[in-house]
Amino acid sequence: MKRMTGVVLAGGQSRRFGSPKAFAKFKGKYFFEIAVETLRTVAEDIYIVSHPSLLDCFRQKTAEKVIMDDERYRGQGPLAGIYTVMKKSEAEWIFVLPCDMPYMRREVAEKLAKYANEKFDAIICAHFGRIQPLVGMYHRRTFEQIEKLLQAKDNRMKSLLDRCHVRYVTEQDFWENEIVFRNVNKPNEFDDMVT
Structure with missing residues (x-):
């Protein structure tokens, strides 16, 4: 069994940003590429989970595996993305990153990966008092719990963490x-970060 699969969550509508955040650029790289590169040193496989409307654009810009959420749970946010990759992968751990953290670094993934431990269902970054459920690892044994939440239309990441040993x-x-853990939600936020 593979130890770790990486997941870049890039399915949001980016309404506040005004255009798909995954394709914004920082230092000449697309945001999604930064996330992929961050995961590459710890994951054997990497999936980009995106919205149907963005698939063609991704396929023009990357050779990475680009998939949509499982049809039954499409539109139910990050939880549906994690579920979909767990269905496709046999990896013990799923390492999740959002596509909108342009300051994320490989070293963060490498350090976090060292905390993977069978005693826990999830390993989550909570630096500076901010729990980051989308910067972390989920053991495949959480699959059933995720499916139950999706079936109940409860797609809150907090609901999953409340049911896990984290x-x-x-x-x-x-x-x-x-700044490494900061999400970019609006273009002017990104401008502030770059200057």
């Missing part, structure tokens, strides 16, 4: 600059 990794475990 190891929250903080700045006490490893230090990283706070």
Whole structure:
């Protein structure tokens, strides 16, 4: 069994951003490419989970595996993306990253991956008091719990974490600059970050 599969979540509508965030650029790279490169050192396979309207665009810009959410749960957010990859992959752990963290670094993924431990169902970044359910790893044994939540139309990541034995990794475990964990939601936020 493969140890770890990487998942880049890139299916959001990016309404506040005004255009698909995955294709915004930072230092000459698309946001989604930054996430893929971050995961490459820890994951044996990488999937980009996206919206049907963006599939062609992704396929023109990358050779990575690009998939849509499982049809039954399409539109139910990140939880549906994680579920879909767990169905396709046999990996023990699914390492999740959003596509809108342009300051994310490989070193973060490498440090976090070291905390993978059979005692826990999920390993989640919680630096500086902010729990980041989309920067973390989920053991495949969470699959049934995820499916139950999706069937109940409860797609909140917090609902999953409440049902899991979670190891929250903080700045006490490893230090990283706070900006690394910042999501970009609007173009002007990104402008502020770049300057």
